[in-house]
Amino acid sequence: MQFASLRERAEKDWQRIRQHPMVVAIGQGTLERSVFRTFIQQDALYLQDFSRVLARLASLAPDIAAARLLLAHADTVFQVEGELHQSAARDLGILEGQLGRGPKGLITKAYGDHMVRQVMQGAFLPALAAVLPCYWTYAEIGTELYGLGLPEDKLLRDWILVYSGDEYRRAVDEIVSLFDRLAGASGKDEDAQVEEVFDWSMIYEWLFWEQAYNGQQFFVN
Template identity: 30%
Template sequence: MSFTTMAKQAALASWEGSFNHPFIKELQAGTLDKDIFRYYLIQDHYYLKHFNELYALIAKSTTHPELKALLMENAKNLALGEIAIREDFFSELGITDEEIEHTPIAPTAYHYVSHMYRQLIEGTINSAAASMLPCAWLYQELGDTLITKQSPVPIYQRWIETYAGVEAQEHIQQERALLDELYAASQPDEQTQMIEAFVISSEMELAFWEMAYQKEQWYKNQ
């Protein structure tokens, strides 16, 4: 059984939880509170900034030519696509640089990013790459699922369209195939690390929706 098949099976509960979370259900139905979506976008701004940096750091650290090329392409695509589209969302919703700067980073966003950085320090290059996959893969599957029913709120529909389509599917298949190859060539201890890194990231994806839905804050800020 391939790495990505085993990893997704191990993370199935949190994966299904993301599809069934009220944030996702209400976003498609058009009933999601705009303030919740705004909070999500602000926290995601922090997350994507570091996610892009992690692509670059892992690419710089690896000697595997295919992994280096894929991660550098991911960083480029993220900057030109998802991050650029977010700027339009910020403008439409009146999210200013000042608001972003003065909104504390929520615990879940902080912990998720910290988990991926930790893979570079205490894990391996392969486990670091594995920790990055759930975000792109889950969003691609969410996009393909949600696109089948039009959201009545235009900005929510544009968010869905960001992640749907054949191009996104093909890129995820390429990334999955490479990680399957890296896993097969790894020692058992590293294989375990890769599975664990993937599962934790999947659980953090589910926690991220809840973080936004509850407008999660540190205790000192509540």
């Protein structure tokens, strides 16, 4: 199993993400502030799960090089995305200390639980597959939107710059290379599991955009 085959099977899901009206509106600089605010609030909650998932994934890693890489990534989530979120929060009028607090949307919870379940089950490759769409789709979106020309709105511009930047691209390459190295000799049963987990994460990525764009109708707590 290689990432390229996951990428191939995800084509339909990828197309509906890149054409999502929220993704398009970020690129055009026309996204409503309230929608972006909902997104950033939910994303901050999502990242709390995500970072912990990476740390636990490090503990499942089959070798030390993989463990170190994943631990570094767990920390980077807060450096890179944390900074982006903090400055976005200031612009969006999210009060100090309120970012990453408040009601968790149903999709935020379901996506987080999906990733957490994989690391709790303890099989390394399916758990790694759960975080691949997160890395990969944002790099694709960032690169595509950057190619269309940056919008004037600083908030949206900065968002695109993070996900189209070299630093982020390097991070995605590291994770994809890790997958390719460790999934090289995977068996049929494991591949089927990897594909199922990956497919669900792709669906959740799309639903995460839906959740913010349509306004949240379900709150879990």
